[in-house]
Amino acid sequence: MNPRTPPRDPALLPRLSLTVLALAVLWPMLLLAEFNPAALFDAKNLKVMRHFLATFLPPDFSPDFLQLIATATLETLAIATAGIALAMCLGVPLALIATRSLSLSQIAMRADSRRWQGSDALRWAGRGVLMLLRGIPEIVWALLLVRALGLGPAAGVLALAITYSGMLGKVYAEILESGDARPTLALLESGSGRLAALGYGLLPGVLRELTSYTVYRWECAVRASIIMGFVGAGGLGQLMELSMRMLNGGEVVTIFITFLLMVMLADGISHVLRKMT
Amino acid sequence: MKQNMPPRPRYCLTCAATLCALMVAVIGSFWYLSLEVGGLFTAASLRHIAQFVGSFFPADFSHAHTAKIWQGALETLAISALGTLLAVIVGMLLALPASGRAGRIAKSLTRFLLNFLRSVPELVWATLMVLAAGLGPFAGTLALALHTSGVLGRLFAETLENTPTAAAAALADSGAVATTAFFYGTLPQVLPQLLAYSLYRWEMNIRMAAVLGFVGAGGLGQMLYFSLSLFQMPQACTVILAMLFLVAVVDGSSAWLRKLLA
Numbered sequence: 001m002n003p004r005t006p007p008r009d010p011a012l013l014p015r016l017s018l019t020v021l022a023l024a025v026l027w028p029m030l031l032l033a034e035f036n037p038a039a040l041f042d043a044k045n046l047k048v049m050r051h052f053l054a055t056f057l058p059p060d061f062s063p064d065f066l067q068l069i070a071t072a073t074l075e076t077l078a079i080a081t082a083g084i085a086l087a088m089c090l091g092v093p094l095a096l097i098a099t100r101s102l103s104l105s106q107i108a109m110r111a112d113s114r115r116w117q118g119s120d121a122l123r124w125a126g127r128g129v130l131m132l133l134r135g136i137p138e139i140v141w142a143l144l145l146v147r148a149l150g151l152g153p154a155a156g157v158l159a160l161a162i163t164y165s166g167m168l169g170k171v172y173a174e175i176l177e178s179g180d181a182r183p184t185l186a187l188l189e190s191g192s193g194r195l196a197a198l199g200y201g202l203l204p205g206v207l208r209e210l211t212s213y214t215v216y217r218w219e220c221a222v223r224a225s226i227i228m229g230f231v232g233a234g235g236l237g238q239l240m241e242l243s244m245r246m247l248n249g250g251e252v253v254t255i256f257i258t259f260l261l262m263v264m265l266a267d268g269i270s271h272v273l274r275k276m277t
Numbered sequence: 278m279k280q281n282m283p284p285r286p287r288y289c290l291t292c293a294a295t296l297c298a299l300m301v302a303v304i305g306s307f308w309y310l311s312l313e314v315g316g317l318f319t320a321a322s323l324r325h326i327a328q329f330v331g332s333f334f335p336a337d338f339s340h341a342h343t344a345k346i347w348q349g350a351l352e353t354l355a356i357s358a359l360g361t362l363l364a365v366i367v368g369m370l371l372a373l374p375a376s377g378r379a380g381r382i383a384k385s386l387t388r389f390l391l392n393f394l395r396s397v398p399e400l401v402w403a404t405l406m407v408l409a410a411g412l413g414p415f416a417g418t419l420a421l422a423l424h425t426s427g428v429l430g431r432l433f434a435e436t437l438e439n440t441p442t443a444a445a446a447a448l449a450d451s452g453a454v455a456t457t458a459f460f461y462g463t464l465p466q467v468l469p470q471l472l473a474y475s476l477y478r479w480e481m482n483i484r485m486a487a488v489l490g491f492v493g494a495g496g497l498g499q500m501l502y503f504s505l506s507l508f509q510m511p512q513a514c515t516v517i518l519a520m521l522f523l524v525a526v527v528d529g530s531s532a533w534l535r536k537l538l539a
Contacts, residue, residue: 026362032355033418033495039410049409078306085303135521139400139488140501147505148329153310227400231491234310244404260396276295 048247055249065251068239069258076235076262079153079228080221083160084214090133090165095172098126101181101202102194130173134166142228156225156233164217171213179206215270222266226259236262336518337511345500346519353496353523356414357486360421361479367422368429369471375434391434394427399485403494414495421482421489432474436467476531483527487520497523 009015029035039045096102103119141159149155184201188194192201203210229237236255243251373379375387403420410416445462449455453462490498497520504513 029355029359032352033359033414035359035418036410036415039415042411045409045411052408074309078309081302081306082310082312085306135524136517137484137488139491140517140520143491143502143505148326154312157310157312223398227398230400230404240401241404244408247408256397263396273295276291 059253060250072236072239079156079225083157086161087164091168094169099173099176130166130169138163142233143231146232151232153234156228212274215273219266332510333514336514349497349500353486356417357482360418363422364425367426371430372433376437391427391430399424403489404492407493412493417489417494
């Protein structure tokens with residue numbers, strides 16, 4: 001082995017400068033984020049937390065409250081399902097507009113000799129709309145719509161429909177483009193209509209992937225609809241927000257158990273649906 | 278022609294039943310929520326919505342307000358960066374036992390802890406942290422850190438489990454202590470993957486930090502919530518534009534970085 005230790009670390013300079021740089025960035029960040037772990041042990045905060053945590057046990061299993069939870073759970077599931085259904089109504093047509101795989105001009109001229117055409121403009125417009133739709137998170141829409149339509153599930157459904165139609169449309173378009181293009185091309189070249197080419201050429205190959213993505217989005221929508229309840233869009237989240245605000249720990253724990261059960265149930269349903277296709 | 282046709286596909290009863298069940302679920306959902314989609318498009322409600330949307334314009338670009346928005350955007354970035362950094366540290370500490378380096382019991386215990394941290398959404402953590410640490414960005418930082426350490430801890434643990442052990446074993450066999458074997462044998466192999474995961478989560482956390490403020494955890498979200506509560510729609514409009522801008526910048530730069538690194 002080497003009898004002498006090397007005089008110094010050859011990577012000293014980059015390491016040192018990186019450390020200094022990291023500290024220089026970190027310090028203003030700590031200030032901006034008002035980083036203050038002492039706040040956790042502040043006597044007032046500790047007292048609030050201790051009282052709140054003490055009420056966690058036992059969980060509230062009174063029949064009245066369970067009834068409330070059952071209604072809220074159904075409402076959450078219904079918001080997610082209705083939201084996804086509306087999102088598909090908007091997302092599927094937009095995906096068909098935005099996708100390249102049903103383009104008739106692609107068979108008229110091969111890609112390299114093509115010029116900019118009206119259909120390209122329409123396609124890019126479709127993509128732009130999809131981007132705008134998914135640009136604002138669903139919870140921001142929910143916050144706005146609650147003010148326009150009043151408290152309740154309608155705001156949640158519409159918020160989900162807006163953001164998720166953008167997501168579904170974009171991914172549908174990508175899935176349609178990633179599938180085997182040959183059957184579709186053959187159909188289009190032999191003169192079939194675009195919808196027939198979609199149904200008989202493209203869909204059989206990509207249906208599985210489309211279903212699995214839609215089911216995955218539904219799962220996300222269940223979670224999102226719980227979250228949206230925190231700004232007043234109905235369902236389990238709204239119930240949880242109320243219980244938290246009243247510092248009623250027992251109710252919070254019960255809602256939390258329901259929440260975990262529901263996420264597990266959604267996982268299970270999506271697993272079954274994905275296996276079927 | 279007739280003999281060339283493939284046989285008629287068998288009628289799929291389960292598929293038909295599933296489709297029916299899905300239809301029932303969708304119709305049932307609309308019925309249960311008593312939503313009337315048509316009711317949204319009556320003249321009165323359309324006028325109401327147009328009025329609501331109109332109240333947001335023109336957006337407030339006054340100097341005082343934009344200065345506040347910069348502050349809010351920086352705060353959002355700081356919350357997300359610090360939250361992710363804390364999560365990387367905690368996630369790594371939890372990933373070590375969770376990858377089975379400290380025995381079976383420690384493994385299942387830490388796995389349970391990670392699953393718990395991960396299954397509570399950020400916004401719920403934020404409501405709890407607002408109680409524990411008071412209103413403000415610090416609560417948001419903690420909330421992001423708690424949820425993200427669950428996510429990252431699990432990803433890190435899986436990466437550690439899947440790393441070839443030859444290098445670390447060679448070091449240990451030639452007399453290195455466990456820590457040295459880890460730092461010089463295992464860590465260099467997994468570091469790029471861990472970094473990729475952390476950056477990806479940071480990207481998601483910037484988006485999340487922008488909305489965490491709805492429950493009082495600082496950043497742009499808190500500004501939006503305040504302006505909407507005070508019916509200052511033009512100010513709210515600028516905050517929404519700032520959020521869109523922030524997300525677009527993050528999306529763009531991460532796509533650019535990915536292309537650069539790939």
